[in-house]
Amino acid sequence: MPEVKIIAKNFMDMVASLPAMKLDKLYDNAFICEAILRSLPPLAKKYVLQMLYIDSPITAKSIEVWVLPDGYSKHRVAIDRLIQLRVFTETVDRRKETTYKINPTFQTNLQKLLTHGEVLPREPMPSNITVRLPSVEDLDVYAIGQWECFLLQLISSSSAQAERPSNISSSMMKVFQRGLLSQRDKEAPRLTESGFQFLLMDINAQLWYIIREYISNSEERGVDPADLISFLLELSFHVTGEAYNSNTLTEVQRNTIKDLADLGLVKLQQGRKESWFIPTKLATNLSVSLTDSASRKQGFVVVETNFRLYAYSTSKLHCEILRLFSRVEYQLPNLIVGAITKESLYNAFENGITADQIISFLQQNAHPRVAERIPTVPENVTDQIRLWESDLNRVEMTPAHYYDEFPSREIFEAACDHAREWNGLLWEDSKRMRLVVKAEIHIHMREHLRGQKQ
Amino acid sequence: MPSAPTKLYADDVSLLVVLLDTNPFFWSTSSLPFSKFLSHVLSFLNSILLLNQINQIVVIATGCNSCDYIYDSSLSTNPGIENGKLPALCSELLKKLEDFVTRDEQLNKQQSQSLPPTTTSSLLSGSLSMALCYIQRVFRSGPLHPHPRILCVQGSSDGPEQYVAIMNSIFSAQRSMVPIDSCYIGSNNSAFLQQASYITGGVYQKPQQLDGLFQYLSTVFATDLHSRTFLQLPKSVGVDFRASCFCHKKTIDMGFICSVCLSIFCKHHKKCSTCGSVFGQAQSDVASASNLKRKTPET
Structure with missing residues (x-):
C-alpha cells in the first residue's frame, strides 16, 4: 500500500482515540477484542497471549527479559500500542516499579474465544427461505460495481450524472467530498490534491478513508461512533455470501446497513416475508485491512518502454483515473490505450500528484502478464517520470535573510561561523562581506550580532 | 527442489503443522491424561487461529502404525457451533481423531497376528514426511503463502529403526527452510527431536510441569518466525547426536562408516549393504580401529 498522507491515521488509531470509558465498553464485544488483537503488531499479540492466563500484574522488567537486546525498539512499540488501546494498564508503584496488567474484560473475552473457538456473530439463515442467493462471483461483481458507482458519483461534479441513484443523502455525499473536492463559488467543483x-x-x-469519514460524521447524525465501530467490526466477522436476517439488527444498524449497501459492503435482498443482508468481500475484508492488508487484486495495466499504456478494463472509473496522468488515445470495449506524455504528467503534478504515487499505482495495478517481470514498469519510463517531476522542482525556495555592511572582517567571520554552527549558512561572499542565512535562525543571528556590538 | 519461497504474506502469518502423538503405549503410562492434553492443545490451536485471520493449521496424528491428517483449517468451511455444543474445530478434530485411533488399533492387531509386537514407538518419520509434503504443496500452490513451520508434540520414545527416514526428513526440512519445533512430553529427552530442532533452527523444549502445557505452548511455540528474531527463546542445552546403525537399528556411539555412502554399521562388514561397495580386508586391528568413529552426546 502506498504511503499516502491522507490516511496517516488508520482505523485502530481512531479506536485508540476514543475516550477510555467508551473503549472499555467496546471490549464487552468479543469480536472487537478479536479484531483489536489481530490488528496489533506481532510482538504485542505475543505478549497478550502470554499474559492471558496470568491474573496478577507483571513487572516491566520481567517482560523486558523476554526480548533480545536488538528487539528493544519493537518491544517499546508493542507496549505503547497496548497501553494506547487500553489492553494493558500501566501502574507505577511506590518503589518506582512499572507493572502491566491486562484489561480484565478483554482477558475474559479472549479466554472464552480460546476455549470455545471462534463463533459467528449471527446464525446464517437456512437456505430454504433464501432461495436466490447470488454466487460468490456475482457478489464480487456486485460489490465492485457498487463501489465504482459510488466513486464516480463522488468525483463527478454534479450528482445528476450518476447512472444509478443511490440513497446516500446528498449531505452525506458532501461529507465524503469534503477534503476531496474543492468548490470555488459558482465554478464546477475540482478535485483537490488529496x-x-x-x-x-x-x-x-x-x-x-470513506468509512472513517462516515464514522467521524456519525455524531452529527445522532449515532454513537462506538456503536458504529463495533457494528462494522462485527460485520467483518460474518461469512461472505451467507444471508443474515435483518430482524437481528437494531434500528440504528438497519439504517447503517442501507448506507453500507450503497458502498457495496452488503447486498440487501427481500424475500416474501423476511429481508436479509449478504455481506460481500468488501465487508469481510474490513478487519483484514485494519492492518496492512496483503490482499492484492488482479491488475490490468501494461506499460511499454515507448511510454504507451494499455489498460484492459471496462471500468469507466479506471479510465478516469488513467486520464489523471496520461493522454487517453482511444477506447475499445475492453481496452483503454493511452500515452504517458510530458504534458499529461505536468498536468498531474500541477494537481498535486507525485511521481512516486503514479509509479506505485502503475506497479500495483500491473497486468498479471507483466507483474512477474522485474521491473513491472519499464525503468526508462519510471526514470523519465521522476526526471520530469524533478524538472519542475529545479528551483528550491528557502526563506532567508541577507546581511551586509559588516563593520569589520572579524565580526563578519564570527557571524559566518555562528551561522554555520546553527547549520543555517546559505551563501557568503567574503570579499564584499555579505552573507545570507536561513530565516529561522535570524533571531539567533541578531542576538549574536548585538552581543558583538557591545 | 524449489528454492526458498520469496513472496510471502505479512511477516507474522504462519502455517503451523502440528504432529500429535497418539501412541497408546505412551499415553497409558503418562502422568498427563490424554483428554487433558487434548484440551491444552485445542486451546493452543484456537489461539493460533485467533492471532491472525490468515493463519492456517494442519494437524497430523502420529499413531503407532500409521499417521493421517486429522484437521486442516483451510478446508473447514464453516466455523461456528455445530451440534449446538462444540465449535467446529473441536468436533471435527475429535471425530477424525477417534476414527484414526480405532483404525490404528486395528492395524496393530493385524500386525501382531503375523509378527510379535516389537515396537512401542510412534511413526514419527511418517508424519514428518506428510507434513513436509503438505508444505511443499503449499509452496507450489501460488505466489502467496504463509511462513510454514512444524511442531512435533511427541511423548513416546524414539524408534531407532526409523533413524534413516527421520534424518532424511530433517534434512529436507532444513533445505526448504522449515523449522521443526519440538515439545517433548515423555520422560527422557528425544535424540531425534533434539537433532531435528537443532538442524532446522527450531526450538526444542521439554516442559517441566505438564499441567501448564498450554502456557508452554503459547509462550514458546506460538511465536511466529518473524518475532523469533528478537525474542528470547529456550536454547538447547545439549543435543544427543548419536546415530542408529543401519544393520540392527541400534543406537550406537561408536561404529563403522562406509567411506562411499556414509552408512553406519555397528560391526565390520565385507560389503556395504546400502551402496554395495566392497570394503578391503581389515588389514589389521589398527586399521579397523581407525575406521571406528566415535560420536558422543554433546553436553
Whole structure:
C-alpha cells in the first residue's frame, strides 16, 4: 500500500482515540477484542497471549527479559500500542516499579474465544427461505460495481450524472467530498490534491478513508461512533455470501446497513416475508485491512518502454483515473490505450500528484502478464517520470535573510561561523562581506550580532 | 527442489503443522491424561487461529502404525457451533481423531497376528514426511503463502529403526527452510527431536510441569518466525547426536562408516549393504580401529 498522507491515521488509531470509558465498553464485544488483537503488531499479540492466563500484574522488567537486546525498539512499540488501546494498564508503584496488567474484560473475552473457538456473530439463515442467493462471483461483481458507482458519483461534479441513484443523502455525499473536492463559488467543483491521491489508492485504503469519514460524521447524525465501530467490526466477522436476517439488527444498524449497501459492503435482498443482508468481500475484508492488508487484486495495466499504456478494463472509473496522468488515445470495449506524455504528467503534478504515487499505482495495478517481470514498469519510463517531476522542482525556495555592511572582517567571520554552527549558512561572499542565512535562525543571528556590538 | 519461497504474506502469518502423538503405549503410562492434553492443545490451536485471520493449521496424528491428517483449517468451511455444543474445530478434530485411533488399533492387531509386537514407538518419520509434503504443496500452490513451520508434540520414545527416514526428513526440512519445533512430553529427552530442532533452527523444549502445557505452548511455540528474531527463546542445552546403525537399528556411539555412502554399521562388514561397495580386508586391528568413529552426546 502506498504511503499516502491522507490516511496517516488508520482505523485502530481512531479506536485508540476514543475516550477510555467508551473503549472499555467496546471490549464487552468479543469480536472487537478479536479484531483489536489481530490488528496489533506481532510482538504485542505475543505478549497478550502470554499474559492471558496470568491474573496478577507483571513487572516491566520481567517482560523486558523476554526480548533480545536488538528487539528493544519493537518491544517499546508493542507496549505503547497496548497501553494506547487500553489492553494493558500501566501502574507505577511506590518503589518506582512499572507493572502491566491486562484489561480484565478483554482477558475474559479472549479466554472464552480460546476455549470455545471462534463463533459467528449471527446464525446464517437456512437456505430454504433464501432461495436466490447470488454466487460468490456475482457478489464480487456486485460489490465492485457498487463501489465504482459510488466513486464516480463522488468525483463527478454534479450528482445528476450518476447512472444509478443511490440513497446516500446528498449531505452525506458532501461529507465524503469534503477534503476531496474543492468548490470555488459558482465554478464546477475540482478535485483537490488529496482527491487525486485518493483515486490512486487501492480499494481497501479508499474504503477506509470513506468509512472513517462516515464514522467521524456519525455524531452529527445522532449515532454513537462506538456503536458504529463495533457494528462494522462485527460485520467483518460474518461469512461472505451467507444471508443474515435483518430482524437481528437494531434500528440504528438497519439504517447503517442501507448506507453500507450503497458502498457495496452488503447486498440487501427481500424475500416474501423476511429481508436479509449478504455481506460481500468488501465487508469481510474490513478487519483484514485494519492492518496492512496483503490482499492484492488482479491488475490490468501494461506499460511499454515507448511510454504507451494499455489498460484492459471496462471500468469507466479506471479510465478516469488513467486520464489523471496520461493522454487517453482511444477506447475499445475492453481496452483503454493511452500515452504517458510530458504534458499529461505536468498536468498531474500541477494537481498535486507525485511521481512516486503514479509509479506505485502503475506497479500495483500491473497486468498479471507483466507483474512477474522485474521491473513491472519499464525503468526508462519510471526514470523519465521522476526526471520530469524533478524538472519542475529545479528551483528550491528557502526563506532567508541577507546581511551586509559588516563593520569589520572579524565580526563578519564570527557571524559566518555562528551561522554555520546553527547549520543555517546559505551563501557568503567574503570579499564584499555579505552573507545570507536561513530565516529561522535570524533571531539567533541578531542576538549574536548585538552581543558583538557591545 | 524449489528454492526458498520469496513472496510471502505479512511477516507474522504462519502455517503451523502440528504432529500429535497418539501412541497408546505412551499415553497409558503418562502422568498427563490424554483428554487433558487434548484440551491444552485445542486451546493452543484456537489461539493460533485467533492471532491472525490468515493463519492456517494442519494437524497430523502420529499413531503407532500409521499417521493421517486429522484437521486442516483451510478446508473447514464453516466455523461456528455445530451440534449446538462444540465449535467446529473441536468436533471435527475429535471425530477424525477417534476414527484414526480405532483404525490404528486395528492395524496393530493385524500386525501382531503375523509378527510379535516389537515396537512401542510412534511413526514419527511418517508424519514428518506428510507434513513436509503438505508444505511443499503449499509452496507450489501460488505466489502467496504463509511462513510454514512444524511442531512435533511427541511423548513416546524414539524408534531407532526409523533413524534413516527421520534424518532424511530433517534434512529436507532444513533445505526448504522449515523449522521443526519440538515439545517433548515423555520422560527422557528425544535424540531425534533434539537433532531435528537443532538442524532446522527450531526450538526444542521439554516442559517441566505438564499441567501448564498450554502456557508452554503459547509462550514458546506460538511465536511466529518473524518475532523469533528478537525474542528470547529456550536454547538447547545439549543435543544427543548419536546415530542408529543401519544393520540392527541400534543406537550406537561408536561404529563403522562406509567411506562411499556414509552408512553406519555397528560391526565390520565385507560389503556395504546400502551402496554395495566392497570394503578391503581389515588389514589389521589398527586399521579397523581407525575406521571406528566415535560420536558422543554433546553436553
